[in-house]
Amino acid sequence: MNDIMKLDNRLSVERSDPGRRAVRFNNLLKAKEAIPAGLARKAPPKLPELSELDVVRHYTGLSKINFSVDTHFYPLGSCTMKYNPKINEEAAALEGFANLHPLAHDKTSQGTLEMLYDLEKRLCALCAMDAFTLQPAAGAHSEFTGLLIAKAYFAKRGENQRVDIICPDSAHGTNPATASMLGFNTINIKSGPDGRVDPADLKAHLGDRTAVLMLTVPNTLGIFESRIEEIAEMAHKAGALVYMDGANFNALIGIVKPGDLGVDIMHINAHKTFSTPHGGGGPGAGGIGVKRRLEEFLPVPRVKLEGGTYRTDFCCPDSIGKVKAFFGNVGVLTRAYAYLLMHSKKELAQIAENAILNANYMKSRLQSIYPAHSGDYCMHECVLTPPAALAAKGLKTLDIAKRLLDYGFHAPTIYFPLIVHEAIMIEPTETESRETMDSFVDTMLKINDEGAADPQLLKDAPHTMPVKRLDEVQAARQPNLRW
């Protein structure tokens, strides 16, 4: 990094100059202002005082010390960092969408309602589900909604004794966390040696206390539950529902319909499969698809089409209610919808096909040096481990990840899934080119050589980022969370 690009990480308040202004609001409407003395703010908040140029330069500067899909290859496994088409942004920013109040009259909201209705319909077709809600704000929020639906379903059937949620040990942390938020017990089942659920082991845990079997398909090892039909049947025989965590739906879109596999409830993540940007941590948008017998429990409002007019329907007596105010993250869903419009049936299949091809290509080029956890072909992502020779020198996955940053690659997901020691989880997505993947693979191979020759080089990495490795222990022991 040359001098001109040197790091300036002063805080906005440290650039502040008392009296400096940017945006003003002229108050032209003179009305009586009456604030009771006890309710008036006494001291102004400590916010920065800056000119508009100061603000623009500050936040433009900060944006530059940041990796993103637009600037770097970002093979973060399970997060599906695919390209986010620019037309999506333009669509969501259209005034007609952006300025629509959530309580606007149905008559003035026909465009948004039609979009949501059609989006639900297309998602039903893609997933072989009978109904969808788009209210959840993210994946974890969808899980919450899905399990609430399951709870309501069992309550209505008088089966309140069903308090167990079974999930494999490879599950996302959100699965058990959601289960416990809703008062369920999580029962972890061990993955078999091939990384899949062992039906015999599952059988031992299924019973009349089982509410839901939660599966991620493909699972977090990037492999398909080949015996899912049998597994779902077992769960159904025990009276349980099958929930599919659809975080990895990018691997199935257009080629497999989860509803065909025996799934009763599933979620989608707009920012994973449907190309909406992740914004450095959100907003996402979720969605829950269900089979017919669960439809009555979906949150309100539902969007209905009657006589050529769309309307919001709040009258669903068995609905779980609401998981957030208003409808959902409609601005995000608008982007997902634009993306779907640009894909025919065949083109949707190409998403999954190329995601799978790219992941297997990277796996096949890397696995002789970075052993793969599974010998099978993978779906949309692969889980590798560090070379034994590097491990023998005390090098860890973390060191390899940090060294990748020096070469301009965001690191893959590391140390997840938890069941793989020193996991390196790579997901290239379908939008990356072969050159980019080759360049990443070559760098991984080079890092292996570097580690063998000079382990300290990796241990001290990154060397070229705005900061070196950060003291996380101090950050947690003496939290400094604000100015």
Place this chain on the structure above:
Amino acid sequence: MFIANTQKDREEMLRTIGVSSIKDLLKQVPEKFLYPAFNLPETSLDEQQTARRMKTLAAANTPHLSFLGAGAYERYIPAAVKSLISRGEYLTAYTPYQAEASQGILQTIYEYQSSVCALYAMDCANASMYDGASAFGEAVRAAVRITGKKKVLCQETLNPQYLTALKTYFANSSDYQFITIPAKDGFMDTDKLAALLGPDTACVAFQTPNFFGLMEDAPKISEAAHKSGALVVAAADPASLGLFIPPGDYGADFAVGEGQSLGLPLSYGGPYLGIFACKKEYVRQMPGRIAGMTKDKDGKRGFVLTLQAREQHIRRDKAASNICSNEALCALSATIYLALLGPEGLKELARANAAAAAFTAEKLSDVKGAKLKFKGTFFNEFVLEIKGDAAELREKVLKKEHIDIGLPLKDLYPALGPGALLVCATETKTEADILRLVKALGENI
């Protein structure tokens, strides 16, 4: 679409892998599930057609002058906010898992947390929740967790959407008691509050301005709650805090808010921004991501995600919450908005809002057949009582004049009668807009 591989790439990649077709990679999927029939379009739109289709849909949301509020507020969004948050470096990043390569985002989260703390006068804040309602639900959950008590007192004039969402956050057990603190003349009845408080109360949860736009006597409510040992969960509209007392000043234990008020588009309900702040003794009970300032190994300032032992990816079923993705870009937007306004701009914003609502209320109370339902200080919005049925009037004026006069309250608060209407006017309304509303009501009541 958006796929880089050419046919030649695919062939060469398949050769490298050692298979002849993509289908060979799918052997783990039982054949019978592969390539089923899909009831989806055979053709796709190109970019231009997509743009056209989206424009047509957007235009089908027919333009009208709107006086709706009730938890979502029309705000002017400064151009610099839109320009900065559309930078791909922010827009297309993930949660900052690799701190050294994500210092920009981490610092903006730190600045966001700091701005929230400054605005709400609280000790600490998280990186955001989904929206005001989910932040409110999580705060009440935290209060229940901390106190180990199961009785929650909620104000009658809480946004009904918050109340419904709150109840779903407590679906884990039927032991929780949600008790309504009745309202009197639109405000929380503090005598009734005192009678309801007891040693078994976990918290008093309320919002100010309340659903009717009225500024509650938050210091008095807070004092009563604390006297009985209950915690205080206060939801405050951030835009109101340019003029009104912040939750920290009256000792709120948890302060939350709907950050949409800080310059986010309405977008039919989301994405919005759940503001969540608390006293420092409860920092480890906070849900969600938190960024902290630390040093790198050369002693240079840097930022990381911290206190992660509360979170789902570490604690799994013992986590404080299941939240993973939050509303980071919306938080960034609010941070930039607040930096552009500064303390002075925020005061001007609050004043312009208060004035718009007050001006509207003054003019409307002169309309024959309309009067203000409640007396007292309000912000953003107020309840108007009209002769006749407010819902019918809304339909009529919308059709004739293309004005949405506000939210009829008879379904939500039947006791207010059929004529109750919640009318909102923010800084986006001009005198001409307001006079159009006044004229329309005058002619149609």
